[in-house]
Amino acid sequence: MTATLKSAALLTHSILQRLAFITFLLCALCLSAATIAAIIGALPWLQFSVAFGGTLYDNAGQITQIGLTVLAVLLCVFLPANARIMALETSHRRFNIGMQDVARAYHAAHAADRAGLFRLSSEFDAVRERLAYLRDHPDLGTLEPDLLEVAAQMSHISRELAQVYSDDRIARARNFLTQRQQEVEAFNARLDQAKQITRELKHWSHEVELEESVAASQLQRLRDDLRDVLPELGLEDMLRHDGTVIDITQKAAE
Incomplete structure (x- = not known):
């Protein structure tokens, strides 16, 4: 339940970031086009008066329009940096998801190796045997082949560790310790x-x-x-x- 809520919050945050990016970009384009058109006389300036300290400013609308245009353009300067940050966050999330999948596949292969299911000794045959086992595993059928291949290679590298801590040896050690305890x-x-x-x-x-x-x-x-x-x-x-x-x-x- 917590993982589902976290995924939904991340998805909502990503959508809002993209909407904000598009909104700022459209505002900057519209304000820039309207200001340029007003400068060349194609469109009228924004008109309203502002009184400050007893002085009436009739061109307050023009100043406000130019200021908003400059602000929108300056905000757009930060949009590429924001886009890079979003890309890094997306890549980081994909990397985490990929590493979790690799770890899950490696755990399955290592457990099978400890149980003595893999018998081939050469590196190529051993990796291929592990890869075939992971592809036929009911819980790993949706993973990408590249991830399964990485997990199979990791399992082959740690085969000596799986032999040392095999299920049979651990069971014998547990029985021995149980007898000693008795x-x-x-x-x-x-x-x-x-x-x-x-x-x-x-x-x-x-x-x-x-x-x-x-x-x-x-x-x-x-x-x-x-x-x-x-x-x-x-x-x-x-x-x-x-x-x-x-x-x-x-x-x-x-």
Whole structure:
């Protein structure tokens, strides 16, 4: 929609430029002819009076006619320059349209080259093969043969680039990267699992060490209490310093 409006605006602008060109040219010709005819007496001068500062000028019409004629002639001096500018703008628009068509045709040929449709190796045969493909392309049938030939030559020049970035190689590269990505994700999952197991084992080990410490403390307290109680029970030399039993002598009951 935007492209259509832009094209319509450019067309309207071009038509108005040409109408203005024709209007200025006709005005200059008519005023020049009328002034020359008035000078030689074939036509009357433009007649009206103008008062300025209390002074009445009866020949104001003649001065105005001559001034408008000179102005129109001077404006016509710029018409050739304007015509050249219009020609340059038209040529620029045609050049842009031509380059867009060439780019579109080249894109189609390059895509076919990446897909491996062209097999001929010699330059002449390769260009001719590409040109035939572009001529039979459903979206490029309205383009001029010269544009298609330029696109075919450009496609032949970039054939090495099409081979390097062919569809098969790109597909293999994508598959390889996909597999690598999957491997990395699987490794990260195993790594997270190993971290979780490590944290659980470390916590478990800490709890076991804490329980062992509590048990050893209770055992030592029990030994201390037992060492204090043995003499009262008539049991002597029962424990070594490390807590092992070495002798038990029970005294006779009194």
